[in-house]
Amino acid sequence: MTPAAPPQITVAIATLGPRASQISLPPPRPGLCYLVMIQRAPDPLPHSDRPDLTYIALDSLGLSRSRNAALDACSTPYLVFADDDMQLETGGLCQLAQRLTEAPHLDFVAGWRHERFPTSGARAQPHRLRKSNAGRICAPELMVRMAPVRRAGLRFDPEFGVGAPYPVGEDYIFICDMLDAGLQGEGLPIVTGSHPAASTGEHWDDAQLLKARRRVLSRCFGATAGLITTAYVFRHRKRFAGWKDAWRFWIG
Structure with a gap:
């Protein structure tokens, strides 16, 4: 029997405490594995018989610190960031990884949440990502190639994101830091998940x-x-x- 190929994509899901056991994951799919990064983790950790799922307890707080722990723990070529209240589209995630595989000059790619998917205009086509057009990207839309990110020493800024002094902007800052480091990215008309509830960044009255x-x-x-x-x-x-x-x- 031929052994299964190692996964190529890690989906790192940030969560807190008992919310970890309430996460809804898609059925297993070859090539994908999941890291559930738990801050304020329960004791004992949740149990699962899924071989593609690993729980990791963190002693930190803040979304950016969780993302950084995922950067450290990832053992696959590609990493995508997710939150615990999203429905993931594994087909879309695999399409993002396929694009990275086909285009070695790209260091990161971004798809779309179902609720914001464009049907016309420049963003409805593949396009190069710049600071001027990357402000809308957030989890689970961003996939990075781990090798160049690690070579550049890139991290999420712990001053930003939920649980930090400035509770928005961590994804955009990370993208800007990648661009400043000379990394290249591309936006693609691919759905990677759904997040029906309003995100923190969509509130303008606070x-x-x-x-x-x-x-x-x-x-x-x-x-x-x-x-x-x-x-x-x-x-x-x-x-x-x-x-x-x-x-x-x-x-x-």
Whole structure:
């Protein structure tokens, strides 16, 4: 009997405490394995007979620290990040991995959540990812090639993400850091999962989140952040509660 090929894709799912036992995973699929990264882990850890599933207890807190632990623990060529309340599309994840396999010049790729999948325009076609068009990417849309990410020493910034002082922006910052390190990425019209509930980053009526968004722009654009912030305010002007909030955002 021919032994099964080793998995190529790790799906790292961040969770907290008892939520780990409530995660709904797709049926096993060749080539994929799952790491459930549990902060505030229960004792004992959940048990599963699935050979493609591993639970890892963490002594850290914060989404970015969980993502960094996944970067350390991953033993496959490709890694995709996910949260514990998403429905994953394994076919889409395999398509992302296939693109990385076919295009060795690419270091990361991004698909779409079902709820935001574009039906027209430039983003409905394969496109090169830049800071100007990567702001919408989040879990489980981002897949990275582990070798170049590790060579570049890239990590998620623990100051950002749920459980951190600035609770949004960790995925975008990581993408910007990859781009600044010379890595190349591509956006693809591929569905990788579903997340019907509103994510943290979709709330525009929370002063703390607005402050965090402003800090993300400063973190990613440095000396040019003022110009980028002006364009950002204009683009999202209808999402602010009013021009007073927009002004406060612009001045930081």
